[in-house]
Amino acid sequence: MNVKAQKADDFDTKIKDLTKFTGYFNFYWDEKSGKILLEIDKFDQEFLYVNSLPAGVGSNDLGLDRGQIGNSRIVKFIKSGPKVLLVQPNYSYRAISDNADERKSVEEAFAQSAIWGTTVLAQDGDKVLVDFTPFLLRDSHKIADRLNDNNQGSFGFDESRSAVYLRNTKDFPDNSEFEATITLAGKGKGYEISSVTPDANAVTVRMHQSFIKLPDGNYKQRKFDPRSGYYDVDYMDYATPIDQPIMKRMLTRHRLQKKDPTAAMSEPVNPIVYYVDRGAPEPVRSALIEGASWWNQAFEAAGYKNAFQVKLLPADVDPMDIRYNIIQWVHRSTRGWSYGESITDPRTGEIIKGQVSLGSLRDRQDFLIAEGLVQPYEDGKPTSDKMLKLALARLRQLAAHEVGHTLGLQHNFTASVNGRASVMDYPPPVISLNTDGTIDLSKAYRTEIGEYDKRAILYGYQDFVNGTNEDDALKGIITETIKQGFLFISDDDARPAGSAHPQAHLWDSGANAADELNRLMVLRKHVLDNFSEKAIRQDAPMATLEEVLVPMYLIHRFQAEATSKMLGGLYYTFALKNDGQTITRFVPPAEQWKAFNALMGTITPDALALPEKLIAMIPPRPIGYPRTRETFKSHTGLTFDPMAAAESAAGATLSFMLQPERAARLVEYQSRDNTQPGLLPVLNKLVAQTWKVPQPTGYKGELQRLVNNLTLKQILTLAATTNAPASVRGIALLQIDDLKKWMQTAVVTATDSRKANLLFGLAEIKQFEYNPDKFEPAHTLNMPDGSPIGME
Known part of the structure; x- marks a missing residue:
C-alpha cells in the first residue's frame, strides 16, 4: 500500500x-x-x-x-x-x-x-x-x-x-x-x-x-462622507498615488441592488429581510415588527419597492445562521441598553448580517413613567390603557432605532431640534398639558421613519444608473440634505459631560433646549402637585410610590444637561472645504443667559420642594422591598429623604453648569468676543441667586441652604481640579475670595440657620485654603440611575 x-x-x-x-x-x-x-x-x-x-x-x-x-x-x-x-x-x-x-x-x-x-x-x-x-x-x-x-x-x-x-x-x-x-x-x-x-x-x-464564507467580489463599495451619518471601515492603501489621501474610508451597508436601475421605483434583486425573535411575547412582538418595518418607508423614498421586510423568525431557523438578520428580545436583571450590531466584511464594509438585541425591561420603564403621568389607579374605575400604548410606542421607535444601526447608521443627536427628524436620536416622550389639566401622551413618540432617515438611506443605498458619476451624485445628495436643514452630530460630540454643541444631546426635545426646559418644568410642577397614591396599583406598598416618583421628580434631568450646553456653547458642523456650511459660530449671548436662567429655575426652593402631603405618604421600605438603584439615596436612614432627592437634582444641574471644559470655553470665548458671558459673570450671577438672595424659612429655607452649599462645593471643586486650566482655577479662586469676604460680613448679623449656613461655608473655604491641591468636598448624592441605567 x-x-x-x-x-x-x-x-x-x-x-x-x-x-x-x-x-x-x-x-x-x-x-x-x-x-x-x-x-x-x-x-x-x-x-x-x-x-x-x-x-x-x-x-x-x-x-x-x-x-x-x-x-x-x-x-x-x-x-x-x-x-x-x-x-x-x-x-x-x-x-x-x-x-x-x-x-x-x-x-x-x-x-x-x-x-x-x-x-x-x-x-x-x-x-x-x-x-x-x-x-x-x-x-x-x-x-x-x-x-x-x-x-x-x-x-x-x-x-x-x-x-x-x-x-x-x-x-x-x-x-x-x-x-x-x-x-x-x-x-x-x-x-x-x-x-x-x-x-x-x-x-x-x-x-x-x-x-x-466571504461574500463574492460583486459588492460595490461606497465612499464614506463624515456628514452622511454612517459608520465606516478604513485602511491605509500604500498603492495610492502620492497626490491622493493614503487613508481610504468606506461606509458600511448591506448589499442592495435594483432589478431595474433605470426605473424610478424597482424591486430589489434580493431584499433586506429581518426576522423577529419568537421569544418576544405579544403585543411586544407585533410592535417590534411594526417599528422595524418603518425602514421600508426610507427605502421606498430611495426608489425601492419591498426592499426592506420584517418577518417572524421561522420555528426551524437557528438565529445564529448567518443568512438571517435577527431582532432578538433579551432579558437582564435590570433595564439597560439595547444594541444594533453587524457582522461586516472588514475588507469592504459590506454588512453580512444585522443583529439587534432589545432589552426586555425597557418597556417597563416607559410604563412606569406613564403611571406617574396618568395616575391611573382609581378605586372602582377601569385602568387606563395609556401606559401600555406609551410603552408599545416606545418599543416601535426602539426597534427602528436599533435596526438603523445594523443598516450602517450612527446616532444623530441633533435630530430632536428638527421636528424629531430621525429615529437615530435618543427620544424622551414628548408630553404636554391639556387645558383641563390632564396629561396628553398622544404624541409621545414617532409613528414613522424620519425625514432625515430617508435622506441617509438615499446616500447609502441609492442605486445609480450606469454611467452616473457616483461621486458627484453622492455630493448632490449631501448638498440637498444640508439644504433641507438636516445636520448630523453623533456620539463623540453629544455624550461627554463637557461637550459644546447646543443642539446635540441624548433624550432632549425641542428646537431650543432652554425653552423646552422651561416648558417641562411647568409640566413637572403640575405632576408633582397632583401626585398621589393613584400612581400605584391596589395592594402595592405605599413605599413604592417612590419608584414612580423618581422619574417624575427628575423628568427634566436630560433636558437640563442639554440646556447647559448652550452655556459656553459652539454651533458647528462637520463641514468639508467649500461645502457652504457654517463651520463654527458662538451661541449668542442672549441665548446663553436664557439657558443660565432656565437652569437656575430648576434649583430654586419652589422647584425642588415636594408637597408635604406627598412626603407624608411615603413610609420606610417594608420587608421584601429594599432600596434599589432606582430609588433616591437618603441621609436619614430608613425614612424617605426629600432633601436628598433635592440634593441629587440640584447637584447635577450645578455640575453641568460648572463642568471644567465648559468653564474653559466661557473664559476663552469671552477673550475672543467680549460680548460673550464669560466665567466670572456667570459665577457672580450664580452666587447672587443662591447665597445672596433672601433666605426663606422652614422646608424651603433648608432647600435654599442646601443649594448654597452645593454651589460653593462646585466652585471649590472647579478651583481645585487639575483638569481645569489655570485661568479657570484663578477665576474660581477670585470668586471664592469675594464670597468669603461677603460671608464674613454677613455672618455678624445672621441668626439661627442662616448663621449656621454661613459658618459652614466659611469652614469649607478654610479647609480648601489649607491645602487646595488635596481638597475633596463631601460627596454629593447622585441621582438614581438614568440613561437607561447604571450610567450616572
Whole structure:
C-alpha cells in the first residue's frame, strides 16, 4: 500500500462511526470523547471568523448579553508539515494594486496574528483532520477578563466544567457554526455577578464561533462622507498615488441592488429581510415588527419597492445562521441598553448580517413613567390603557432605532431640534398639558421613519444608473440634505459631560433646549402637585410610590444637561472645504443667559420642594422591598429623604453648569468676543441667586441652604481640579475670595440657620485654603440611575 493510500485509510479510520456534519467546513462529532474533529480542505483561503455569546450573563452593567456579537476577523488556515495555523492577515494596511510584488511588500511590512495552532491527526490528499475541541473550549469572548476588570472577582476558564454544546453546533453551505458551554470559575465578589448567577464562583455561559464564507467580489463599495451619518471601515492603501489621501474610508451597508436601475421605483434583486425573535411575547412582538418595518418607508423614498421586510423568525431557523438578520428580545436583571450590531466584511464594509438585541425591561420603564403621568389607579374605575400604548410606542421607535444601526447608521443627536427628524436620536416622550389639566401622551413618540432617515438611506443605498458619476451624485445628495436643514452630530460630540454643541444631546426635545426646559418644568410642577397614591396599583406598598416618583421628580434631568450646553456653547458642523456650511459660530449671548436662567429655575426652593402631603405618604421600605438603584439615596436612614432627592437634582444641574471644559470655553470665548458671558459673570450671577438672595424659612429655607452649599462645593471643586486650566482655577479662586469676604460680613448679623449656613461655608473655604491641591468636598448624592441605567 502506498503512503497516499495509507493516509486516506488513517483519515477514514479516524472518522469511522463519528457523526458527520456537512457544510462550509465538514466536521465530525465523537460522542464517546466529546470532541469535534474539523476537516480542513481550504488552505490559504480567507474566510470570516466571528465569536458571539448566544447565552449571556444577564447584567447590563457588565455588558455580556445574550446574542452579543464579538469580533469579526478575516482568517485563513495555513499548513506547514504537521502543523496547522489559523492566521489573521492584517487588513489595516493594504496595497490595492495589480502588482503582486507591491502587495507583498505591504503584507510583509506589518505583523499578522496566528490566533490558534494545532497538529494534523490524519490527511487525505489536500484535506486534513484536526482536533478542533481546544479551539471551542476556551474563553473566546474574554468574559473572564471583563469580570476581572469590572471588579467582580478573579475568574479563569475551567475546562472540567466546559463542553461542546451540540444542539447549536451546525453546518450550512456558507457557514459552519460551533457552540460550547463555557464555565469561568474563581471567586466572585461583585454585586453585579452575584445578582445574576446561582453561584457567583461559577459563571456558566455559552460561546458561539462561526466560520463564514466571504461574500463574492460583486459588492460595490461606497465612499464614506463624515456628514452622511454612517459608520465606516478604513485602511491605509500604500498603492495610492502620492497626490491622493493614503487613508481610504468606506461606509458600511448591506448589499442592495435594483432589478431595474433605470426605473424610478424597482424591486430589489434580493431584499433586506429581518426576522423577529419568537421569544418576544405579544403585543411586544407585533410592535417590534411594526417599528422595524418603518425602514421600508426610507427605502421606498430611495426608489425601492419591498426592499426592506420584517418577518417572524421561522420555528426551524437557528438565529445564529448567518443568512438571517435577527431582532432578538433579551432579558437582564435590570433595564439597560439595547444594541444594533453587524457582522461586516472588514475588507469592504459590506454588512453580512444585522443583529439587534432589545432589552426586555425597557418597556417597563416607559410604563412606569406613564403611571406617574396618568395616575391611573382609581378605586372602582377601569385602568387606563395609556401606559401600555406609551410603552408599545416606545418599543416601535426602539426597534427602528436599533435596526438603523445594523443598516450602517450612527446616532444623530441633533435630530430632536428638527421636528424629531430621525429615529437615530435618543427620544424622551414628548408630553404636554391639556387645558383641563390632564396629561396628553398622544404624541409621545414617532409613528414613522424620519425625514432625515430617508435622506441617509438615499446616500447609502441609492442605486445609480450606469454611467452616473457616483461621486458627484453622492455630493448632490449631501448638498440637498444640508439644504433641507438636516445636520448630523453623533456620539463623540453629544455624550461627554463637557461637550459644546447646543443642539446635540441624548433624550432632549425641542428646537431650543432652554425653552423646552422651561416648558417641562411647568409640566413637572403640575405632576408633582397632583401626585398621589393613584400612581400605584391596589395592594402595592405605599413605599413604592417612590419608584414612580423618581422619574417624575427628575423628568427634566436630560433636558437640563442639554440646556447647559448652550452655556459656553459652539454651533458647528462637520463641514468639508467649500461645502457652504457654517463651520463654527458662538451661541449668542442672549441665548446663553436664557439657558443660565432656565437652569437656575430648576434649583430654586419652589422647584425642588415636594408637597408635604406627598412626603407624608411615603413610609420606610417594608420587608421584601429594599432600596434599589432606582430609588433616591437618603441621609436619614430608613425614612424617605426629600432633601436628598433635592440634593441629587440640584447637584447635577450645578455640575453641568460648572463642568471644567465648559468653564474653559466661557473664559476663552469671552477673550475672543467680549460680548460673550464669560466665567466670572456667570459665577457672580450664580452666587447672587443662591447665597445672596433672601433666605426663606422652614422646608424651603433648608432647600435654599442646601443649594448654597452645593454651589460653593462646585466652585471649590472647579478651583481645585487639575483638569481645569489655570485661568479657570484663578477665576474660581477670585470668586471664592469675594464670597468669603461677603460671608464674613454677613455672618455678624445672621441668626439661627442662616448663621449656621454661613459658618459652614466659611469652614469649607478654610479647609480648601489649607491645602487646595488635596481638597475633596463631601460627596454629593447622585441621582438614581438614568440613561437607561447604571450610567450616572
